[in-house]
Amino acid sequence: MPKIDDIASYAKDTAHKLGIKKYDIYGSAIDETSVQVDQGEPQQMKASQRSSVTVRVWNDEHSVGVTSTTDVDPIGLELALKTAHEASFFGVKENVPEFSPEATDPTAPHAEAKNPQAPVSKLLETLVEAEKELLAAHPAIKGVPYNGLAQRDIDRFYLNSEGAVRNEGHSFASLYLYTKTEEEGRKPRSAGAFRVSHGLDELDINGCLKEAAEKTISHLNYDKVKTGKYRVVFSPEAILSLIGAFSNLFNAQSILDNQSLSTPESLGTQIASPLLCLCDDALHPENVGAETFDGEGTPTRRVALITNGVLSGFLHSSGTAKRLNAQPTGHANMGSKITVSPHFYHIFAGESAEQDYSLDTADNVILIDDLSALHAGVQATQGSFSLPFDGWLVQNGKRTSVESATVAGDIREVLKSVIYVEKELEFTGSGVAPRVWVDELSITGE
Amino acid sequence: MQSPILLISKELPRLTYQSTPDRFDETWEAPLSTLLGWGRAAGADFIEFFLERVNYISCMAEDDAITSISPRLSTGAGVRVFRGKADCYVSTNDLSFNGLKAALEKGLSIMGLQLPAPNSYVPEINLELLRDYAVKKGKESWLADCSSMREMGDVLLAANGELATQAQFVQSRRAVYFRDWQEVLVASSDGTFARDIRLSQSVGYSLLCADGAQRSSINKRVGSTSEPGFLRTWNYGKDAEEVADSASKMLYADYVESGNYPVVMANEFGGVIFHEACGHLLETTQIERKTTPFADKKGEKIAHENLTAWDEGLTSDAFGTIDMDDEGMPAQRTLLIENGILKNFIADRAGSVRTGNPRTGSGRRQGYTYAAASRMRNTYIAPGDYSVEELFASIDKGIYCKKMGGGSVGATGQFNFAVDEAYLIENGKLTKPLKGATLIGEATEIMNKISMCSNDLGLAAGFCGSVSGSVYVTVGQPHIKVDSITVGGR
Incomplete structure (x- = not known):
């Protein structure tokens, strides 16, 4: 991708030529490499260098048009500006977006977190070794059908015609390992683990291996679970997935679109047990992909969403903040219609629980490790969910893998039925959370 | 147009090619055949270039206002390099000769190869005369x-x-x-040169x-x-x-009571059951990963004898219809299951190389950033001899799944999908509406429980996400009866 100064210069010249006085541009460039292996042999290796920008222009009637393009040269930018200008005459007439009032405010300090990419041969060697160790962890593990080791550099920028210019870059490395077992007379079982870090050298490969192996082995001894109501413990990953699936609860754009379980008046009401707190914190130290500004150039920040069970904040773009008389929070995605999305959830304990619980002594409790098929089993605007899961039935502290089952409920009831939030936080890639205990959820088994 | 003759070169040609910038026509033959020749000379067994240009727009009305018009313009290319059964895929936004050459060079280096040295033998790649479906089928306008x-x-x-x-x-x-x-x-070292x-x-x-x-x-x-x-x-x-x-x-509607029920699934989008429970497991991608229970079942009975199923890219105007796949192979009609017997798998090039199953014109991808993989097109259960009324009449207490949501299948063959609109069947009649149902089961078990197919085949447009991104597909079926399935609810 050309340098941001060059893009700013092309855009300025082209906009002037086309008579466009007001515009902004958000863009990114990605350079990534990934490998997969199968039984010690390279399976597929991928590399990609790509860039894209989204341009937004205001016409003389003050309506807005947007176009995105992967052609980030002067010709491509000119075509994008022309198309956006054409689209602007069909843009919204009410609540027209403006530049973020914070597009030139200082952002949080950002250390350029770029690490040099390792050669593909090193990635392959690392992944082959990881697969080998996982296959050796237990005789039942016959394959690691889903595996991948990837490294990615991302550069992103925002600029506008009033002189705002921001850019930053990151590096990531990630590893996932998902096993499959085969045993005579037994059904195949599968489990896995994921890790992400700033670079290959920092990647917790042993931790990933150990977790994948332990989980797989723990699922070998499985049984059906009886259908009924159970006390359920969500793993950090599972509770973050569930909250993420219902993020319309906190999404100001969804609220304004009547696509949320909340309304503007919900702010300040008790929506969860007082034991629960939730923040969205783009700048959390554990967030490997921390972004210091959003798609409108607004600085990101920590936003309290649930405080001791009370709905205490929404996620905003500059437009939703203006309409709801609030401050932008740095959660906007550039587009024809600005959308809002979370960065990095942080769940933690609020008020003290009357009683502490422990899985070591729990009885007839379902521990849900991972929820599946959220795209299909969640009715986000209705609040309901019915989801397959991987997990265990815990009886007198002993865990037996659940063969095939679903958990169903309503997110509003789940939040209010939290009976315990554990202390120990776990980083999952999409957030940090402890295990969360919930009473009386429907489990369908046999 | 003839390919340039590139026999034994004294040095790598430093040609400045002038391909048409806004159209993939015959002028791309020279640079692509040159690059393919270099790839083969470097030691690759097979090279493929995929070039793509996209002009996309979406529009949304909310209540009584247009709230979004979003054009997107995109160009890019991917090069796939095979060495034995291993391959790599490199994508780039840069469609200049040097950009494509850089992508090829990176792909070769990943495979432990490098561009040929001066005085190397560079094989001539004779691309076929451009097979242009856009021109043949009047798509230019x-x-x-x-x-x-x-x-x-x-x-x-x-x-x-x-x-x-x-x-x-x-x-x-x-x-x-x-x-x-x-x-x-698509241009590849086996001579494929096709546009659509x-x-x-x-x-x-x-x-x-x-x-x-x-x-x-x-x-x-x-x-x-x-x-x-x-x-x-x-x-x-x-x-x-x-x-x-x-x-x-x-x-x-009341929430469905969880349990095991006989189920009638509506036609059209009801076909997502076959797509998820069986279709994905017939893709060679799944054989390669050893994540399908059907890998060694070709010629064997895997479903009820009343079940026949197809995957094809030919039905007029269906959402998964393609004139050629993303590897340049013309569309095919593939019989998957005939009267319960597994007949064929869905195969792309890599799947064919790695599993030995013949290609079926099913190499598909969302765009240039993905390597093609074996993917479904228009996939449906063939109509049977029953009337819809006969299906309902066979059930004392069950569930009618009229409108399906999405679903998925896991690494062990377990599938699930959501039901958006359901009704209780009591004594052969539809009674009260039900919501919150999820159907779950094992592919190997469910296919033998589809015991009745009605005569009202219907197709519906859908989107399928998998290893090569999101592609447009058709799902379909007549009304079918599943003798028993687990329904997750409250």
Whole structure:
């Protein structure tokens, strides 16, 4: 991708030529490499260098048009500006977006977190070794059908015609390992683990291996679970997935679109047990992909969403903040219609629980490790969910893998039925959370 | 046009090719055949270039306003390099000769190869005469014949207005349209040189109704792959009536009681059961990963003897129809299961190399950033001899799944999918509406429980996400009866 100064210069010249006085541009460039292996042999290796920008222009009637393009040269930018200008005459007439009032405010300090990419041969060697160790962890593990080791550099920028210019870059490395077992007379079982870090050298490969192996082995001894109501413990990953699936609860754009379980008046009401707190914190130290500004150039920040069970904040773009008389929070995605999305959830304990619980002594409790098929089993605007899961039935502290089952409920009831939030936080890639205990959820088994 | 002759070169040609920048035509033959020759000279067993240009636009009406018009313009290319059964894929936005050469060089280096040295032998790659489906099938004017931005807005506003008159307790109503115009060119070292233009359009409703704490949400979408005037002929009145009717019935529905039931699944999008429970497991990608229970079952009975199923890319204007796949192979009609016997797998090039199953014109991808993989096209269960009434009459207590949501299949063959609109069947009759149902099961078990197929095959447009991204597909079936399936609920 050309340098941001060059893009700013092309855009300025082209906009002037086309008579466009007001515009902004958000863009990114990605350079990534990934490998997969199968039984010690390279399976597929991928590399990609790509860039894209989204341009937004205001016409003389003050309506807005947007176009995105992967052609980030002067010709491509000119075509994008022309198309956006054409689209602007069909843009919204009410609540027209403006530049973020914070597009030139200082952002949080950002250390350029770029690490040099390792050669593909090193990635392959690392992944082959990881697969080998996982296959050796237990005789039942016959394959690691889903595996991948990837490294990615991302550069992103925002600029506008009033002189705002921001850019930053990151590096990531990630590893996932998902096993499959085969045993005579037994059904195949599968489990896995994921890790992400700033670079290959920092990647917790042993931790990933150990977790994948332990989980797989723990699922070998499985049984059906009886259908009924159970006390359920969500793993950090599972509770973050569930909250993420219902993020319309906190999404100001969804609220304004009547696509949320909340309304503007919900702010300040008790929506969860007082034991629960939730923040969205783009700048959390554990967030490997921390972004210091959003798609409108607004600085990101920590936003309290649930405080001791009370709905205490929404996620905003500059437009939703203006309409709801609030401050932008740095959660906007550039587009024809600005959308809002979370960065990095942080769940933690609020008020003290009357009683502490422990899985070591729990009885007839379902521990849900991972929820599946959220795209299909969640009715986000209705609040309901019915989801397959991987997990265990815990009886007198002993865990037996659940063969095939679903958990169903309503997110509003789940939040209010939290009976315990554990202390120990776990980083999952999409957030940090402890295990969360919930009473009386429907489990369908046999 | 003849390929340039590149025999034993004294040095790598430093040619400045002038390919047509805004169209993938014959002028791309020279640079691509040169690069393919270099790739083969470097030691690769097979090289493929995939070039893509996209002109996409989406438009959304919310209530009585157009709230989004989003054009997207994209160009890019991918090069795939095979060495033995291993391969790598490199993608780039840079379609200049040097950009493509850099991508090739990177791909070769990943495979432990390098561009040929001066005085190397460079094999001549004789590409076929451009096989141009866009020209052959009169697709060149498709983009220009599609609806303008103004027409998109007018149609969606009229459609959303119609929905307002049909529905009650409306919390929000949306009409959404997109047009995805794609030009692709495939050139590979086996001589493949083919171009196509695809035009995928889809339009539909999303309706959310609320009455106090009661809520229902219903979506409906239709699609086209060959009608530029698709949007202007959309029968939105009929769809608005259907969506409003479903939403009103589901608004006060009870949650389904979990358990095992006999189930009748409606035609059209009901076909997602076969797509998820069986179709994915017949892709060679799954054989390669050893994640399908059907890998060694070709020629064996894997389903009820009343079940026959197809996957094909030929049905006129269906959402998964393609003239060629993303590896340049003409579309095929593939018999998957005949009277319960597994006949064929769905194979792309890599799957064919690695599993020995013949290619079926099923190498598909979302775009240039993905390597092609074995993917479904129009996939459906063939019609049977029963009437729909006979299916219901065979059930004392069961569930009718009228409108399906999405679903997925896991690494162990377990599948699940959501039911958006369901009814209780009691003594052969539909009684009360039910919501919150999820169907779960094992592919190997469920396929033997599809015991009755009616005679009303219907197809529906869908989107399928997998290893090579999201692709347009058709799912379909007649009404079918599943003797017993686990229904997750409250």
